[in-house]
Ligand SMILES: NC(=O)C1=CN([C@@H]2O[C@H](COP(=O)(O)OP(=O)(O)OC[C@H]3O[C@@H](n4cnc5c(N)ncnc54)[C@H](O)[C@@H]3O)[C@@H](O)[C@H]2O)C=CC1
């Protein structure tokens with residue numbers, strides 16, 4: 510069977526996307542080829558997903574679509590392997606920071622779409638932003654949306670916003686996971702067994718996100734609703750403000766954004 514989806518770099522994010530695409534039957538495993546230098550990782554992906562694997566990036570050059578899922582720092586090494594790339598291959602890059610202009614210098618005539626997904630892809634709850642390069646036609650965009658709609662929500666943005674997207678929704682799962690971990694730690698500090706604290710923390714974050722999403726309520730309004738006069742919540746909110754919680758989150762997203770810009774300049 511011919512290869513429809515070639516993936517270069519079989520790491521964390523490639524697996525998150527792949528697992529969902531296969532589960533949703535967007536691709537048959539026989540039509541997927543992953544190029545990954547680590548033999549242990551190759552064997553793992555082949556055994557778990559029954560996809561084709563290789564350590565030669567040149568083997569994926571005839572794919573209908575290539576998902577570029579390597580670290581931005583190895584882009585120039587990988588680009589040398591792709592000199593025989595078919596000009597009809599759609600390149601989808603998930604590389605943080607790397608601008609379309611840079612990708613178009615490497616893959617001169619190819620349609621290229623810059624995409625920023627996130628790890629909730631694994632459970633079909635990703636947030637993905639998409640920006641199209643100059644050779645992209647409507648069928649390329651439809652194909653890309655079809656892929657990323659299968660892993661969650663999709664939004665089209667101007668490329669100038671992609672580094673900010675990366676700082677927020679690309680890196681965001683790590684920040685939210687730290688919040689969940691810290692909430693559970695707080696529960697443990699207050700005497701809850703860990704096995705109870707973690708599900709409580711998790712459901713609190715999930716339920717709050719669902720409430721805000723379903724009702725469209727502003728987050729500040731929800732905070733006000735929970736905060737009874739002279740009650741427990743305002744005591745906690747006062748501590749969060751004292752410790753610079755909101756400022757810390759703002760600065761985290763901004764630092765991730767700046768790092769994305771920096772990675773693009775180095776690519
Ligand atoms: N991890 C995440 O949450 C997200 C990552 N991204 C982007 O996805 C890309 C990959 O990130 P991760 O999956 O986190 O990294 P990772 O380190 O888990 O995966 C990268 C993979 O590329 C392989 N690799 C290294 N050199 C290679 C080469 N010359 N040819 C082919 N494969 C090679 C590595 O062995 C590794 O398995 C990055 O560009 C990152 O900016 C984008 C959105 C979210």
Ligand SMILES: O=C(O)[C@@H]1CCC=N1
Pocket residue numbers: 605675679680
């Ligand atoms: O940490 C990183 O560089 C990647 C990009 C967005 C999420 N992870």
